[in-house]
Every structure is written in structure tokens, then in C-alpha cells.
Amino acid sequence: MTIDFNKNIDGLVPAIVQDAVTKNVLMLGYMNEEAYKKTTETHLVTFYSRSKQRLWTKGEESGNTLDLVDIKVDCDNDTLLIYVHPNGPTCHTGTDTCWSEENKPSFGFLSELESTIHQRKTEANSKESYVASLFEKGVNKIAQKVGEEAVEVVIEAKDDNDDLFLNESADLLFHYLILLQQKGFQLKDIVKVLQDRTEK
Known part of the structure; x- marks a missing residue:
């Protein structure tokens, strides 16, 4: 160099x-x-x-x-x-960065989607929000939706329609993000588990 x-x-x-x-x-x-x-x-x-x-x-x-x-x-x-x-904050002021930003992982659009899901979770009127209505119904209903979408992904994976496969995959990921938040976690927690596995 x-x-x-x-x-x-x-x-x-x-x-x-x-x-x-x-x-x-x-x-x-x-x-x-x-x-x-x-x-x-x-x-x-x-x-x-x-x-x-x-x-x-x-x-x-x-x-x-x-x-x-x-x-x-x-x-x-x-x-x-x-x-x-x-190892600790980078800026001399005690913040993570010298631009006073939190040094947290970002997954682009998926992080934006997580933020939207969190916002819907805290909304009072669940009648106008599919996500809020799922949170209101509780973990069993959300887990059931994840299971249903997972089965749909498997079915479409064995077929030749790529559009259907991708759409069902998107539905699975969407509902899984909802389930994560219902359990008090985010995508970053799953990434951390995967990273820890690679270090073993």
C-alpha cells in the first residue's frame, strides 16, 4: 500500500x-x-x-x-x-461518534421497517393498523402467522413461480420481525447470535 x-x-x-x-x-x-x-x-x-x-x-x-x-x-x-x-465511546465528549450519533447496526430498509413496526405497536387505534391488531392479539396469533407464512414459503420453493416465492418470503420476514418485537428483540439480536457462532 x-x-x-x-x-x-x-x-x-x-x-x-x-x-x-x-x-x-x-x-x-x-x-x-x-x-x-x-x-x-x-x-x-x-x-x-x-x-x-x-x-x-x-x-x-x-x-x-x-x-x-x-x-x-x-x-x-x-x-x-x-x-x-x-472500545467504548469514540468522541472525547462521551458519545459513540464525533457526530453525536449512536453507533448501532443498521440494516437499511429492514431497520426502517423495524421502526415502523415499533411505531404501530405503540399506536392506540389498532383498527386502522394490521400490525397493531396483531400485537393486540398476542404472541400466539403472531407465532401462528409466522408458521403459516413459513409453510407458504416451503410450498412456493417447490414450485417454479419466482414472484410467488419472493412474495411469500417477504411475508415471512415481515411477520418474523413482528414476532421478534413481540418477544422484546430486534434483528440486531439475531445477527449477534450468528456473529457469535462464527467466532466459535
């Missing part, structure tokens, strides 16, 4: 720090060649502090270190993308 530390007079390159699991951007720092070498040697992300005018390992005082996973350089060889496992 070639990094052009000579593009800027001060010999610094921007270093974007991203959580290797959640993919959230945690902070932006700067590295010179010495900081880069120390990072790769210790596997603890180290920057060059422009205010302190010295090398600075993230978490050297707070203990909230950034464990190095990988480093990539951009197409111009003058910006780094650093994948990390954060």
Missing part, C-alpha cells in the same frame, strides 16, 4: 475511522508516516495531534481505544479509511 504523505506540507493525511461491524463513521483524524507505522505495529489507532503537536494513541488517557482491523487508501493515495473495533 502506497500512501502519499508528501502531498501536504505538514505531511499529514486524513484518516476516516469506521466501525468494522456497524460500518458507522466514528471520527476523523490525521496521520503522518510515524503515526501510520505505530498504528500498524501496535494495532491501536494512533494519530498525529495537530493541537498537541505529537503522536496520540486514541484512548491513551480514557482507555477508549480503537483496535485496528484494516486500513485502505483511496485512489489518490492521500486519504485513509481505517476499520476498527471501538
